Amino acid sequence: MSLTDLRDELAARLGRDGIVTDPAHLRTYECDALTGYRVVPGLVALPRDAGEVAVAVAACARYRVPFVARGAGTGLSGGALPVADGVVISLQRLRRVVEVDPVDRRATVEPGVTNLDISRAAAKYGLYYSPDPSSQQVCTIGGNVAENSGGAHCLKYGFTANHILAVDVVLPDGTATRLGGDAPHQAGFDLLGAFVGTEGTLGIVTGVVVRLLHTPATVRTLVANFDSTKDAGDAVTAVIAAGIVPAAIEMMDNLAIQAVNAAVDAGFDPDTAAALIVELDGPADEVEARFADLTRLCAKATGVTIARDAEHRAKIWQGRKAAFAAVGRLSPNYFVQDGVVPRTRLGEALTRIAEMGDEAGIRVANVFHAGDGNLHPLVLYSEERGEHERAEALSTAIAELCVELGGSLSGEHGIGTDKACSMPLMFSEDDLATMRRLRAAFDPEGLCNPGKVFPTPRLCGERPGPYRPHPLESAGVIERL
Amino acid sequence: MAFDVDRALLDECVHCGFCLPTCPTYVVTGDEAESPRGRIYLMDLATRGEAPVAGPVAAHLDSCLGCLACVPACPSGVKYGALIESARPQLDREVPRDRLFRAAVFALFPYPGRLRAAALLGVLYQRLGLRWLTRRSGLLDRLPARVRALEGLLPPVRMKDLLSRTKATETAGPARTVALLTGCAQRVFFKPVNDATARVLAAEGCRVAVPKGQGCCGALSLHTGRDEEARAFARRTVDAFEGYGTVVVNVAGCGSVLKEYGELLRDDPRYAERAAAFAARVRDVSEVLAGLEPVARRHPLPLRVAYHDACHLANAQGITREPRDVLRTIPGVELVEVPEEKLCCGSAGVYNLLQPDTAERLGRRKAENLASARPDVIVTGNAGCLLQIRRYAGDGPLVMHPVELLDLSIRQTGP
Numbered sequence: 001m002s003l004t005d006l007r008d009e010l011a012a013r014l015g016r017d018g019i020v021t022d023p024a025h026l027r028t029y030e031c032d033a034l035t036g037y038r039v040v041p042g043l044v045a046l047p048r049d050a051g052e053v054a055v056a057v058a059a060c061a062r063y064r065v066p067f068v069a070r071g072a073g074t075g076l077s078g079g080a081l082p083v084a085d086g087v088v089i090s091l092q093r094l095r096r097v098v099e100v101d102p103v104d105r106r107a108t109v110e111p112g113v114t115n116l117d118i119s120r121a122a123a124k125y126g127l128y129y130s131p132d133p134s135s136q137q138v139c140t141i142g143g144n145v146a147e148n149s150g151g152a153h154c155l156k157y158g159f160t161a162n163h164i165l166a167v168d169v170v171l172p173d174g175t176a177t178r179l180g181g182d183a184p185h186q187a188g189f190d191l192l193g194a195f196v197g198t199e200g201t202l203g204i205v206t207g208v209v210v211r212l213l214h215t216p217a218t219v220r221t222l223v224a225n226f227d228s229t230k231d232a233g234d235a236v237t238a239v240i241a242a243g244i245v246p247a248a249i250e251m252m253d254n255l256a257i258q259a260v261n262a263a264v265d266a267g268f269d270p271d272t273a274a275a276l277i278v279e280l281d282g283p284a285d286e287v288e289a290r291f292a293d294l295t296r297l298c299a300k301a302t303g304v305t306i307a308r309d310a311e312h313r314a315k316i317w318q319g320r321k322a323a324f325a326a327v328g329r330l331s332p333n334y335f336v337q338d339g340v341v342p343r344t345r346l347g348e349a350l351t352r353i354a355e356m357g358d359e360a361g362i363r364v365a366n367v368f369h370a371g372d373g374n375l376h377p378l379v380l381y382s383e384e385r386g387e388h389e390r391a392e393a394l395s396t397a398i399a400e401l402c403v404e405l406g407g408s409l410s411g412e413h414g415i416g417t418d419k420a421c422s423m424p425l426m427f428s429e430d431d432l433a434t435m436r437r438l439r440a441a442f443d444p445e446g447l448c449n450p451g452k453v454f455p456t457p458r459l460c461g462e463r464p465g466p467y468r469p470h471p472l473e474s475a476g477v478i479e480r481l
Numbered sequence: 482m483a484f485d486v487d488r489a490l491l492d493e494c495v496h497c498g499f500c501l502p503t504c505p506t507y508v509v510t511g512d513e514a515e516s517p518r519g520r521i522y523l524m525d526l527a528t529r530g531e532a533p534v535a536g537p538v539a540a541h542l543d544s545c546l547g548c549l550a551c552v553p554a555c556p557s558g559v560k561y562g563a564l565i566e567s568a569r570p571q572l573d574r575e576v577p578r579d580r581l582f583r584a585a586v587f588a589l590f591p592y593p594g595r596l597r598a599a600a601l602l603g604v605l606y607q608r609l610g611l612r613w614l615t616r617r618s619g620l621l622d623r624l625p626a627r628v629r630a631l632e633g634l635l636p637p638v639r640m641k642d643l644l645s646r647t648k649a650t651e652t653a654g655p656a657r658t659v660a661l662l663t664g665c666a667q668r669v670f671f672k673p674v675n676d677a678t679a680r681v682l683a684a685e686g687c688r689v690a691v692p693k694g695q696g697c698c699g700a701l702s703l704h705t706g707r708d709e710e711a712r713a714f715a716r717r718t719v720d721a722f723e724g725y726g727t728v729v730v731n732v733a734g735c736g737s738v739l740k741e742y743g744e745l746l747r748d749d750p751r752y753a754e755r756a757a758a759f760a761a762r763v764r765d766v767s768e769v770l771a772g773l774e775p776v777a778r779r780h781p782l783p784l785r786v787a788y789h790d791a792c793h794l795a796n797a798q799g800i801t802r803e804p805r806d807v808l809r810t811i812p813g814v815e816l817v818e819v820p821e822e823k824l825c826c827g828s829a830g831v832y833n834l835l836q837p838d839t840a841e842r843l844g845r846r847k848a849e850n851l852a853s854a855r856p857d858v859i860v861t862g863n864a865g866c867l868l869q870i871r872r873y874a875g876d877g878p879l880v881m882h883p884v885e886l887l888d889l890s891i892r893q894t895g896p
Contacts, residue, residue, distance in 0.1 A: 020512070024532035025541075028519040035496045046511060073513065074498040092511030112511065114502055138498045263556045325497040325556035332492060 002063040003042045003085055009063075010045055010087075013055050020044035029088050032073040032080040036335075036392075037417050041068070041082035048093045050110075050168060050176065050206035056089050057204060058174025066447045069204045071112060071143035074135045076324075076336050077416030079147065079199050079452060089204060091142050097121045098207070104182075105212045106165055111142025111205045115149075118210060127212040130157040133412070134321040142205045148197030150412035152248040152320065153279075155371035157213070159412070161196045168207030169195065172448040176206070194438060199414050200449040202442040216281035219247070220291050221313045224301035225272035229253055229366065231300045232274040233346040236370045238297045239278070240343065244290050246371060250277040253350075255330065255365035256323050256378070263326035266319030267312075269303060276301075276370065277320055279313075323367040324378065331363070331380035333388070335395040338413035339402030343373040349405055353377055353398055360394045362387065374411030375402065400425055415453045421460035423453070484527045484534045484575065486567050491528065493559045494521045500551035500561075505825040506544050509842045514541045517551035517561055524568055539576040542568055544836055546829040546843075547704050548792035553799075562797070569706025586831050587707060591697030591714065596669045642672040649691045650683035658688045659769065660725035662718075662739070665697035667732050667864050674864075674881075677888035678731045678766055684777035684891050685770065689729075695721040700738040703745070704830040715742050716752055719759045728759070731766045731884060733863035734830055737797035739763040765794060766884055767862060771803035780893040781813035782886070787856035787878070788816055789847070789870060791863035792825050804862055804883050811890040817854040821846070828865035840869070848873035860886055 010019050020026055021043060030038040042065070045056040060067040066086040073080055082088050094110035097117065101107065102125035107118055115136040118129040132151035133139050139149070144160045145167060157163075166180035180192035195202055226232040232251050239246065252260065252275050257268045268275055278294060280287045298304060307313040327334050341349040350366065357364040357379075365378040377398050381391035399409050399419060403426050409419050423432060436454060440446075500517040501507050507516035514523065514537070523541055526532035542565070551561050589595055647663050659682060663675050679689045699714030719742065722728050730736035738745070743757030786808060794800045808814055827833060827843025851859055851874060859870055860883045871880040 020514075022537045024523060024526060025514050025537045027526060027532065028513040028522045031496070033496050033498055072498050072501055073518075090511065090513070092513075095511065135497070135499070138501055263558065322499075322556035325495055325499060328493060328495040328557035334495075 002065055006059055006063045006065050006087070007043055009059050010043070010056060013059070014045060014047060014052055018046050018048070018052070020046065029070065029073075029082060029090075032070070032075040032078060034076050034078040034081075034416070034418060037078040037081050039082045039084050041088040042085040044088045044090060046090050046093055050094070050170070053089060053091070053094070053204055053206050054170045054174055054176050056087070057170045057172065060087055060447060061173050061445070064445065064447065066450050068449050069142070069146070069200045071140035071146075072114070072135075072138050074139045075143060075147065075414065075416065076338065077147075077199075077410070077414040077418040079414050079416035079449070080143075081417045081452075083450060091140065091204070091206075094142075094206065100125065100127075100212075102127060102212075105214075106182075106209055107212055108207065108209050109141055110207060111145070112140050115139055115141060115144055118212075122212050123215075125212075126215050128215050129163065129210055130154075130213050131160045131163055134324065136321070141208050141210065145196055145205050145208060146198070146200040147412065147414040150369070150372075150374065152250055152277075152317070152369060154412075155249065155369065156245050156247045156281075161193065163211045164192065164196055164208060165211055166209040167192060167195060167205050169203040169205055171203045172443040172445065178207075180209070182209070198439070199416060199453050201439055201452060203448060216247070218284040218287040219279060219281045219310075219313065220287055221277065221279040221307040221316060222291075222294070222298075223268065223305045223307075223316060224276045224278065224298040225269050225303040226274045226276065226301055227272075229274040229350045230347040232276050233350065233370065235276060235298050235300060236346065237344060239294060240371065242293060242297060244280070244293060244297075246294075247279040247281040248277065248369075249279075249371035250320055251275070251366070251368055251370040252277075252320065252323065253366040255363060255380075256327070256367040259326040259330045259365065260319045260323050260367075262329045263322045264315065264319040266315040267305065268319060272302065277316060320367070324376070327365055327378050327380065330365070331382070333381050333383045333391075335379040335381075335391060336413070337375070337377045337379060337395050337398050338410050339375050339377075339399045339407060340411040341373045341375060341402050341405045341407035343371070345405050345407075346370065346373055349375065349401065349407075352401055356394060356397060356401070360390055362391050362394055364394075364398075369411070372411070373407065376411075396422065417452055420451075420453055420455045423455050484524075484568075484571050486524045486528045486564060486571075488528070490560055490564050490567075491521060491525045493557055494518065495557050496522075497556065499556055500554050500559075503550040503554040503823065505546055505548060505550070505827070505843050506839060508824065509839065509846070515544060517545075517555075517559075520545055521559070521561070521564060524564060534572065535576045539572050539578065542572060543578070544839060546792070546825050546827070546832050546839075548825040548829060549796035550792060550823055550825065552796055566703070566708075569704075570708040571706075573706035583705070583835070586834055587702060587705075587710065590701055590831065591665050591699075591710075593665050593668045593696065596666060600669050645672070647672060647675040647679055647691055650679050650689045656686055656688040657727070658690060658725070659727045659729045660690045660692050660722055662695060662698065662722075662728060662730045662732075662735060663691060664732055664735055664864070666701075667735070671864055671867065671882070674731055674867075674885060677882065677885045678729070681777075681884050681888050681891060682729065682766070682769070685773050686776050687769075687773075690725060692721045692725060698735045698739055699745075700732075700734045701830050703738055703741075704734070705835075708745075711738075712745060712749070715745050715756065716749075718742075719746075719752060719755050722759060722762075723755070726762065727769065728763045729766050729769055730763060731862065731882060733765065733791035733794035733798070734865060736763060736765045737793040740798065765798060765800055765803070765862065767794075767800060767804040767807050770807045770884075770887070775810050777891045779811050779887075779890045782811050782890050783813035784815070784857040785817050785855060786814050786886070787819050787851050787854050787859045788883070789819070789826065789851070789859060789861035789866060790822060791861055791866050792829070794862050795823070804860075807887060808860065808883055811887060814886075817856055819854045819856075820850045822850075824850070826861075826866050826869045828863070828869035830865060833865070833869055844869050844873040848875070852877060858886060 095112040381387035699711035703711035746756035826847040827840035833840035
């Protein structure tokens with residue numbers, strides 16, 4: 001069997017400490033942060049450097065064994081879900097900050113470096129790495145590149161794609177190459193642009209050159225409470241319409257605030273229906289002038305708290321960024337949804353989501369990047385009370401509502417395994433065929449993170465959990481590979 | 482093989498991964514099974530009967546330092562300490578491993594008398610140049626890793642300290658009485674720390690009692706899954722301190738367990754109530770000092786000082802501010818920032834004896850991080866950390882307990 005041969009070869013090349021073969025040990029890799037999908041891999045490789053990644057990929061290619069790259073396993077769309085009898089290639093031993101170049105304002109790092117560690121390494125030069133996913137102290141830059149991750153401050157500064165200058169990749173046949181380069185503008189096709197956000201289906205990143213920004217001279221943050229999510233949504237629209245570009249505008253509804261307050265003492269009002277966190281940054285004069293406009297535009301707010309100092313601001317953000325996991329304190333199980341609606345339809349979307357939740361008899365907490373309409377409804381349910389299927393249906397319906405309102409299936413968590421089946425709602429057959437052709441140009445054998453992003457009958461007719469035959473399988477139309 | 486961890490505790494983990502970068506073993510291995518999230522996953526599998534406990538599951542749980550750095554990092558409030566403490570006794574019962582070495586360690590360390598005798602041999606070993614000989618002859622390299630780890634940890638002990646005891650102190654005027662836990666290994670290897678603690682507390686206006694009949698507090702046993710043994714030590718400690726007020730501890734690992742006595746003896750009808758009342762009286766020496774208005778005059782010590790947070794002080798007891806505040810009462814002391822300051826030094830009770838490889842990697846990493854801050858003195862409030870850091874920091878900065886530094890300032894002598 002090819003997996004056995006592959007195992008022997010990788011054991012020889014990476015050493016006993018470089019691979020995982022024990023069944024219990026392998027199971028710790030069976031899912032990422034989206035635990036609804038679990039597949040035990042045949043083997044896990046733990047390469048120590050880019051050369052060993054290339055060795056592992058080349059071996060997989062030679063034995064035609066599918067492989068999946070994995071960073072910190074914090075993904076929320078099942079992007080790092082293993083393939084049965086396939087290989088998981090973990091990048092968690094590639095964690096060196098190779099260079100911080102303060103003059104050209106860029107850093108060269110390995111893929112397993114966490115998002116926040118880049119900023120930590122750059123801090124002594126007054127620089128930082130801007131995109132800030134809420135899991136930034138854990139999630140790795142390699143995963144950020146794969147998902148084109150966003151974060152609270154991407155409203156003003158842009159997503160991961162806007163901050164990557166070059167990536168070193170191992171292509172699915174095992175060859176190593178660099179996409180992008182030091183010059184800010186590269187001639188020819190923008191292959192780096194094509195690569196970022198393809199969810200690990202075009203190759204494995206082994207090095208990243210990121211752009212660094214100067215730490216803003218002044219930062220001011222306020223928390224404004226509102227009587228309804230609609231009032232809060234209107235305030236967001238008013239702020240943007242007034243020409244203010246905040247560094248971030250985040251909204252949390254009451255349920256989300258309850259969860260956050262249980263986890264972090266950030267002083268959010270437990271009784272308010274909704275709270276906005278608004279942050280301005282830039283030169284002092286500009287920030288002060290804009291901050292005055294901002295407080296005026298939040299006229300309907302029932303209370304405004306201004307961050308006293310850096311420590312208070314850090315607490316506010318710590319609370320906001322802990323929200324997803326903190327919901328674990330309110331509900332034994334929950335789905336984290338991720339969709340985008342046009343900002344002007346935020347109020348409408350929230351009303352519809354509340355109605356859908358009431359109809360299903362399931363609570364939905366909302367915490368999201370209001371400035372760019374990126375919703376994160378948290379669908380709370382109990383596995384024990386048998387609510388799984390109802391909650392999952394509600395969660396999917398919410399994502400599809402976003403598309404219906406002219407938005408997107410995903411804002412930043414990716415399509416992965418979770419939303420592959422909803423892709424046809426947003427893209428035509430031609431769109432999907434075009435994407436597949438791009439993918440095939442990089443990975444003609446389909447070995448690199450297969451089964452993600454694109455809908456397949458195998459994936460979309462089945463539910464996670466115990467084996468159930470697909471209807472087409474029962475009818476003898478398709479067969480299991 | 483029966484293995485069962487409370488389902489409700491397991492289910493609190495939502496698998497978000499926020500614990501990963503805080504976990505020392507994950508930081509050095511990059512392996513999911515060496516992270517809190519991975520260990521909870523393994524406990525879950527073993528509880529469901531889907532994975533055998535013996536083998537890799539036991540190995541990955543054994544490699545946990547119990548530093549609890551993952552606890553404050555967890556947004557979902559997972560009680561990792563309760564999880565691992567419930568797993569350890571089961572491992573100890575169900576999975577036979579290093580029986581002889583563990584038995585030897587636990588027949589020695591919790592008993593000051595035996596340890597003192599062993600330490601005397603140790604002093605002879607060092608004095609007679611035997612250490613030099615074993616190192617030079619290459620004999621050391623041929624010893625098993627665990628025995629080598631033990632050899633390397635032997636601190637410099639003075640014969641005088643081995644043969645005397647820390648005395649109770651009296652103070653003039655109305656005084657608050659506190660009772661000092663002198664510990665087991667602490668008493669043998671760190672008598673100067675106990676003496677300094679007593680002097681400083683007296684100088685700050687406390688009457689310091691040293692209750693008779695006290696011994697090991699049970700921390701080493703509890704943190705290695707020997708819960709019955711730990712309970713026996715706990716009962717004796719509760720008895721010894723009956724009738725005293727505040728119990729002062731200068732070892733973080735002991736303090737965190739003393740504060741858990743209520744929980745530990747919960748099911749003992751004779752002791753449950755007294756243990757809970759005892760636990761409520763326990764304070765780390767830094768807590769006591771930070772709560773007192775400085776009385777004794779401090780003489781300046783113009784030093785760069787690196788404070789290392791002992792895991793059982795910072796993570797288990799939430800004490801990070803008090804020791805720093807106390808150090809800042811010394812004029813001239815400059816507290817320097819250390820990279821990765823929250824990462825465990827690898828000592829973790831007897832962990833450095835049972836898992837010498839990981840302990841060594843963490844010890845070296847800690848020493849490098851500390852060295853990068855160029856301190857004159859490294860201070861930390863835990864015996865294990867003192868041994869471990871002293872071993873890897875080499876001949877550079879002095880390594881001492883915070884109260885020792887304060888003692889020097891009050892007595893007007895330089896380090």
